[in-house]
Amino acid sequence: MVKSTSKDAQDLFRSLHSAYSATPTNLKIIDLYVVFSVFTALIQVAYMALVGSFPFNSFLSGVLSCIGTAVLAVCLRIQVNKENKEFKDLAPERAFADFVLCNLVLHLVIINFLG
Amino acid sequence: MMAGGLARFVVLILATAICGAASVFQPISDSHRSAALDVFAPVDGSYKSLDEAYEALKTLEILGIDKKSDLSSATCENVVKVLASPSSSTLKDVFYALSVNGILKCKSGEDVPKDIVSKLQTGVKDAKLLLDFYYSVRGLVLVKEQFSGTDISLGDAEAVFRSIKALSQSDGKWRYSPNNPESSTFAAGLAFETLAGVISLAPSEIDHSLIQTLKTGITKLFDSIQKYDDGTFYFDESEGPISTTASVIRGLKSFAASESTGLNLPGDRIVGLAKFFLGVGIPGDAKDFFNQIDALACLEDNRFSVPLILSLPSTVISLTKKEPLKVKVSTVFGSKAPALSVKLSQALSSGSKGSSVINNQELKFDAESATYFLESFPKNFDVGKYTFVFEILLDESANEKVYITEAQTKVPISATGAITIENAEIAVLDSDVGSVESQKKLDLTKDEAVSLSANHLQKLRLSLQLTTPLGHVFKPHQAFLKLKHESQVEHIFLVKTSGKKSELVLDFLGLVEKLYYLSGKYEIQLTIGDASMENSLLSNIGHIELDLPERPEKAARPPLQPTDPYSRYVPKAEISHIFRVPEKLPAKQLSLVFLGVIVLPFIGFLIGLTRLGVNIKSFPSSVGAATSALLFHGGIGAVLLLYVLFWVKAIGSVHDSKGTVFAGSVSVVRRTQNTVSPRSSIEQAEICLKDIYSSL
DSSP: OOOOOHHHHHHHHHHHHHHHHTSOHHHHHHHHHHHHHHHHHHHHHHHHHHHOOSSHHHHHHHHHHHHHHHHHHHHHHHHHOTTOGGGTTSOHHHHHHHHHHHHHHHHHHHHHHHO | OHHHHHHHHHHHHHHHHHHHHSOOOOOOOHHHHHHHHHHTOOBTTBOSSHHHHHHHHHHHHHTTOOOHHHHHHHHHHHHHHHHHOGGGSOHHHHHHHHHHHHHHOSSOBSOOOHHHHHHHHHHHHHOOSHHHHHHHHHHHHHHHHHBTTOOOOOTTHHHHHHHHHTTBOTTSOEESSTTOOOEEHHHHHHHHHHHHHHHHHOSSOOOHHHHHHHHHHHHHHGGGOEEOTTSOEEOOOTTOHHHHHHHHHHHHHHHHHHOSSOOOOOHHHHHHHHHHHHHTOSOSSHHHHHHHHHHHHHHHSOSSOEEOEEEOSOSEEETTTTOOEEEEEEOTTOOBOOSEEEEEEEEEESSSSSOEEEEEEEOEEETTTTEEEEOOOOTTOOSEEEEEEEEEEESSTTHHHHEEOOSOEEEEEEEEBOOEEEEEEEEEEETTTOOEEEEEEOOTTSSSOEEEEEETTEEEEEEEEEEOTTSOBOOOSEEEEEEEETTSOEEEEEOEEETTEEEEEEEHHHHTTTTTTOOEEEEEEEEEEOTTBTTOEEEEEEEEEEEOOOOOTTSOOOOOOOSSGGGGGSOOOOOOOOOOOOOOOOOHHHHHHHHHHHHHHHHHHHHHHHHHTOOOTTSOOSHHHHHHHHHHHHHHHHHHHHHHHHHTTSSSOSSOOSSSOOOOOHHHHHHHHHHSOHHHHHHHHHHHSHHHHHHO
16 A cells, blocks of 8 residues: 655646646636636625625526536537547537527526526 | 484485486586586687687587687687698698688688688598598688688589598498598598588589488498487497597588488487487586587587477476476477477386376476476376376477477486374383283374383384375385494384384394393484485484393404494505515625625636637638628627616616616517527627637
């Protein structure tokens, strides 16, 4: 049994980082976008925990807007990833258009639910 | 005797109620004249428009009220203005200016306004719509009447006649325009007036067969007439029954006046129409008032048949006063009828079916007051409600062509008299044996005459006999006995009439619960009232001392009596609605701080983008591609902007109009959203974004 140390962890992160830097820029942008929206959602959850959830539908729509767009971004990432052979017939432009359209529909609902 | 006064008042109210409900039609009287001054009072000395001025002036003229001098200066100014420059005003304005001029004589004499005549004549020539024909033809007729030095005639009168006739429908109604299939009775009235104008303006006689078909149309129009139960007839449509009926009558009057062979209209319908307008009463609306008076004026003076109206000054006959029954026959405006005789053919009693008390009795005529009256009633004429059936016969048969009367006029009459009350007795009986414990004769003219006492095992009996002047048993409409306890608790019992006697027996054993076990002094009050009873009464007979058992635990308590008896008519306390209390919002600063925190990830996102070295170098630079790319992004931006606007309620706001600009409606928003259909945006995306995407 090899004892796990902090060095192992560092190695792990380093290899992860080097592996990640090989990913194409467009996927990185999507990742960044996902991180951005998840953080926004987390801040809203923190606000609810600290202050209160009075306009509950506003809170719900705010969080769901972030989570929803993050999920959509993940879907976009799956579709535009060149290494994913399942979607190799699908043009990335088409995937992006789907993403935009789904976002519009999502936010139409959100705006109506916002109150 | 306050009670007696009250009783008399009740009778008066009942009598008035009966008179009000009866379908007796009175001719136009002074009450109409005084109401007209209110309804047609001008604002600041003039009327809003010429048509309103015409309606007011015409009504006042028909009613014989002279207000012309007060009104002429301001109104005449408008009339002269319109007549001086016909080119700048519509046909309708010219028509109403001429109509007002006909009454006020603002402009008259020999000098015919040539440009007005030419405007009206081109109006007739170019007209396609019924209203254009109406205004221009009637306008020409008015010019011909008002300016003596003219000889206006329609050269192609027959062609105009045919083109107006083309708007008629098979059921006698007319269309307003050749393109609109909807027909109307109101339009039919306008058309008759217009055609009458065409006939009077025609240089030579119009083809007789054309006029004949028009007459058949009028007969058909009368098939669509509607009827009320009291024998009134009217035409109804979207304009309202008064306007529609008035329009038809105006049309018929002008048509009958312009045409020589005479119009044969069903007489009962004409009388029914007159009764309809008289039955309206005094309308509060100026338009209705004008239509009523103008239509009645047309019926008063026309060439088909003038209706005669039978009216009664009073529909109540008092047998004690021996007053005669008075009947008046006049035209709708109350002017004198020709020589005629009035016959009371039947007097049907409402109680006994079918039997007539008076048969075929002719009424005497008093020339001075122009009243027909029946002096004496037969011996078997008793109090009660009757339906009198009158018949009017014209003395001279020549008048039968001019005047028209109803075949039979039915009038509800109530005969009143003094009712004798006999054998009025009040007694306390022993319940089980029925033997009389104490008995008192009642004198109902005196108050507080009786004092009785009883316990719960005894009965109270009130009996009396009511007879009419002829000795028949009289069954009053209301006969009540009221017991009133010292604590103001009241109980009302009905006195029933069976056989010859009116009797009420109160068995206190069965009533203890209803009386709430309240022992003590009760006041006794007797009410007898009827519309035909002249001596209706409300009398405090006296009092009774009741000895009732103790109240058991479970029995109901007497209801609390309000100190003021009228307080039960006072409005109830206002209901205050409870709304949900709004929840507490956090402090504004806190919310703003978190708003700032929310922006942080976005800034992080932007920094991350620059770190990754994102650029937009491959944004299309050729004109075509750049435009479509911009359009695509602009489209998405516009949709997002729309969302934001919707959220801040700048658009799509239906209920919130305060402080926000109403820039669109929900439907607009929906349509805008629909244009972003999935297919089109995907195609756009594929074309526009190819280059951008591959460069990333």
